[in-house]
Amino acid sequence: MQNFVFHNPTKLVFGKDTVERIGEYLKQNAIKKVLMIYGSGSIKKNGVYEKVVRSLHENGIMKVEVSGIRPNPVLSKVHEAIEVARKEQVDAILAVGGGSVVDSGKTIAAGYYYEGDIWDAFIGKYNIKKALPLFVVLTMSATGTEMNGNAVITNEDTTEKLSFGSKYVYPVVSIVDPTVQYSLPKDQAVYGAIDAISHVMEHYFDITGSDIIDSIDEGIIKTIISSTETIIQEPENYEARANLCLATTLALNGLTRMGTTGGDWSSHDLQHPLSALKPEVAHGAGLAAIFPAWMTYVKENISDKLIKFGRQVLNLGDEITPEYTIAELRRWYTSIGAPISLAQLGFLEEDIEKLTDIASKHAPFGTVKPLNHQDIKRIYEIAYNS
Numbered sequence: 001m002q003n004f005v006f007h008n009p010t011k012l013v014f015g016k017d018t019v020e021r022i023g024e025y026l027k028q029n030a031i032k033k034v035l036m037i038y039g040s041g042s043i044k045k046n047g048v049y050e051k052v053v054r055s056l057h058e059n060g061i062m063k064v065e066v067s068g069i070r071p072n073p074v075l076s077k078v079h080e081a082i083e084v085a086r087k088e089q090v091d092a093i094l095a096v097g098g099g100s101v102v103d104s105g106k107t108i109a110a111g112y113y114y115e116g117d118i119w120d121a122f123i124g125k126y127n128i129k130k131a132l133p134l135f136v137v138l139t140m141s142a143t144g145t146e147m148n149g150n151a152v153i154t155n156e157d158t159t160e161k162l163s164f165g166s167k168y169v170y171p172v173v174s175i176v177d178p179t180v181q182y183s184l185p186k187d188q189a190v191y192g193a194i195d196a197i198s199h200v201m202e203h204y205f206d207i208t209g210s211d212i213i214d215s216i217d218e219g220i221i222k223t224i225i226s227s228t229e230t231i232i233q234e235p236e237n238y239e240a241r242a243n244l245c246l247a248t249t250l251a252l253n254g255l256t257r258m259g260t261t262g263g264d265w266s267s268h269d270l271q272h273p274l275s276a277l278k279p280e281v282a283h284g285a286g287l288a289a290i291f292p293a294w295m296t297y298v299k300e301n302i303s304d305k306l307i308k309f310g311r312q313v314l315n316l317g318d319e320i321t322p323e324y325t326i327a328e329l330r331r332w333y334t335s336i337g338a339p340i341s342l343a344q345l346g347f348l349e350e351d352i353e354k355l356t357d358i359a360s361k362h363a364p365f366g367t368v369k370p371l372n373h374q375d376i377k378r379i380y381e382i383a384y385n386s
Contacts, residue, residue, distance in 0.1 A: 001210040001259035008254050009167075010147045013175045014246065016238075019051045022137055023059030025173045026092065029133065033062040034094040035085045037105055039069050043096055046183050048139055052096055064088045071282065072275045073100040075119055075155045082111040082118070085132070092133040092172075099143030099195075099283075102136050106151040106169035109134045119155055121164045128166040136174040140184060141245040142192030142284065144199055144252025146174035154276050159358060161272035176249065178241040186232060189244075190336050191284030193228040196248035197221050198287040202263040203256040204309065205295075205302050207367050210259045217256050218312045223247045225313075228336060266366035267291040270379060273358035274345065281345055288338040289345060293383035295326050298369045330386065341386040352380045 013021060026034065036052070043049040056063055066081040085093070085108060095105030109131040111118030120126035138146045145151070149170045154161040181189075203209070204217040224247045230240035250256070257263065267290050274286040299306060299322045310316040310325030314332070330340045339345050347355075356377040364370040371379070 001213075002208050002261060004258050006254055006258055008147060008170070010171045010253075011173045012147055012249065013173060014177075015242075016177060016179055018175050018177045019048060019137055019180060020055050022052055022094070022135065022173075022175055023055035023057075023061050025175075026056070026061050026094070026135060027059040029092075029172060031061060031092045031133070031135075033064075033088065033090045034092045034135070035066060035081065035088065035090045035108070036063045036094045036096060037066045037069055037081060037101055037108070038096045039067065039071075039098070039101055041067065043139060046139070046180060048096060048137065048180050052094075052137055063094070064090065069097065069101050069104050070279070071098075071100050072154050072161070072279045073104045073152075074279075075153055075157075078104055078107045078111065078118065078153060081108045085112050090132070092135060094135045094137070096137040096139065098138070098140030099145045102134075102138070102145040102171070103143070103151040103153060105134050105136070106131075106145070106149075107153055108132075110164075110166065110169055119153075121166070122153065122155075122162040128164070128168050131166070131168040134169060134171045136171045138174060138176045139180055140188060140192060141176065141178075141181065141248040142188075142195045144196065144249055146171060146176060147249050147253035150252070152272070154279065159276050160361070161276040162362075176245050178238060178245045181241060181245065182236045184235075186337065187282070189228065189231055189235075190338055191282040191288075192248065193224050193244065193284070193336075194288050194333065194338055195284035196251040197224050198267060198284070198291055199251040200256050201291060202265050202267065203260050205305055205368060206260040206263050208259070208261050213256060213259050214308070218309075220247050220251055220256070221313050224251075225332065232336060261367055264366050264368045266368070266371055267294045269362065269365045270294065270359055270376065273355045274342075274347070276358060277351065277354060278346065285339055285345060288333045289341050289383045289386060290379070292326050292330050292333075292340065293379050293386060295322075295329075296382050297375070297379045299323070299326070301368050342380065342384040347384065349384060352377060352384060355380050
């Protein structure tokens, strides 16, 4: 086990009827005016928008809005929102939505005080020193962004999807009400579950770790698997939905990172070009194709862990092999309706070279096996033919 320091400053407000409290928490933090950001308008259909606006009004909080933040959020929308925030001189950002909205909120909060292009934070040219406070009302559990300091944004001009991390963009308060997620389409629930499982696996298959964190990782993934299976059949099963929501938060709030070197993250680095090239590809959908392909390529490096994963998480018994574990993970992804190949995601064989070139801009990456151009191409080939 590696030395570590664990600190998470986000207040998590979890449970039924908690959305209505957002105004109260803003008022407690002396916020008078917010930039409220959201997506395509689904929050107006499920009642979340009305609840949030009423809570703001009752607590004397003024707002301005920027809507239209899309899945796989883009830099141009962030630029637009930063300009609105500055013009209106807001005190905070209020992100109402899923991971894309929250990641946009973090980037807007960091960009508010920066005189240059906030993309500099993604390419290592700027270390964030200050940000507006961020508050979150989560409407889709998947990325864990509601309780961490990470953000992912796509630059349309360079076809790059990159991330940054900063202690300054941890949400002050994140509200998670599982009931507002009852109406999510099945595919969003499925891809969100795979996204969260992948976050845990990035740490689980790291070159370091400990028995206690492995056990926590295994418990989180088993909970996500069982809860997802229940939700597919019973979308309004509160206990299953609540377990899934909490598990996805714990998957990336720092808990699973403790005692590791920080995770491998190759699969995420390999997935990001998929969504950069095809923005319609959901992050979780891409990871369903990429992560097992990465496992296949590096299986000699993680063979013992693959067997342990198969035994402890997938309940495969004692007589198992790394190949069997990978096959069973793919089988489960298929059983819940997820794609398991690049071909199923709509990519053509000739796209492999494009994806390789995009990913290789930031190679080598990975801790289990540092990946270079040739490794990256081979993993995409495995993912294409899975």
